[in-house]
Amino acid sequence: GQQVMQIPQYQHVQEGEDFTTYCNSSTTLSNIQWYKQRPGGHPVFLIQLVKSGEVKKQKRLTFQFGEAKKNSSLHITATQTTDVGTYFCAGQGNTNAGKSTFGDGTTLTVKP
Amino acid sequence: DAGITQSPRHKVTETGTPVTLRCHQTENHRYMYWYRQDPGHGLRLIHYSYGVKDTDKGEVSDGYSVSRSKTEDFLLTLESATSSQTSVYFCAIRAGMGGYTFGSGTRLTVV
Numbered sequence: 001g002q003q004v005m006q007i008p009q010y011q012h013v014q015e016g017e018d019f020t021t022y023c024n025s026s027t028t029l030s031n032i033q034w035y036k037q038r039p040g041g042h043p044v045f046l047i048q049l050v051k052s053g054e055v056k057k058q059k060r061l062t063f064q065f066g067e068a069k070k071n072s073s074l075h076i077t078a079t080q081t082t083d084v085g086t087y088f089c090a091g092q093g094n095t096n097a098g099k100s101t102f103g104d105g106t107t108l109t110v111k112p
Numbered sequence: 113d114a115g116i117t118q119s120p121r122h123k124v125t126e127t128g129t130p131v132t133l134r135c136h137q138t139e140n141h142r143y144m145y146w147y148r149q150d151p152g153h154g155l156r157l158i159h160y161s162y163g164v165k166d167t168d169k170g171e172v173s174d175g176y177s178v179s180r181s182k183t184e185d186f187l188l189t190l191e192s193a194t195s196s197q198t199s200v201y202f203c204a205i206r207a208g209m210g211g212y213t214f215g216s217g218t219r220l221t222v223v
Binding site for chain 1: 145147152153154155156157160170171202209210211212213214215216217
């Protein structure tokens with residue numbers, strides 16, 4: 001079945017440093033979504049990418065979808081303590097009838 | 113998030129007992145999902161529903177059953193709870209092919 005790998009598993013940064021998490025799928029995706037989960041909370045939808053090579057920005061967050069639609073990345077510029085949490089990608093295949101497969105997430109900690 | 117609630121929020125139960133978790137939505141969405149989250153495993157799909165009385169298995173469905181008799185309610189049942197089912201359970205809804213909206217979760221401990 002479809003597999004979605006996410007790296008790194010953990011990332012510790014100093015406040016102000018940049019952060020990137022990468023997501024790779026074993027199969028071509030129809031779309032990929034990104035979520036943020038604060039400690040003790042539930043995942044919250046951030047964005048969905050659909051087009052090959054798509055790049056979207058949300059303030060300090062930049063999301064990219066690869067040309068082959070098999071990989072994606074989330075980049076945070078100048079991290080802040082409010083960025084702390086676990087970031088998940090979720091990929092939907094072309095024949096998955098609405099189901100997405102989640103990566104295991106990257107947990108970001110930010111030292112002030 | 114507004115529009116989706118899970119109950120109970122916390123539950124401790126004994127091995128071998130049946131447990132039912134409830135998910136309720138007010139958004140009238142067709143698709144509803146049950147996930148479990150364990151350290152190191154991210155979110156894994158247990159069962160999902162694409163309409164009243166229409167359900168299907170996810171990747172970790174063994175030991176779980178679901179029912180959806182009304183659009184707004186999606187129930188997850190552990191027929192005979194085991195310690196391996198200790199987890200955080202999230203319900204989610206989805207509007208078409210957009211993002212998932214998750215409930216606040218149920219923390220289940222099987223002792």
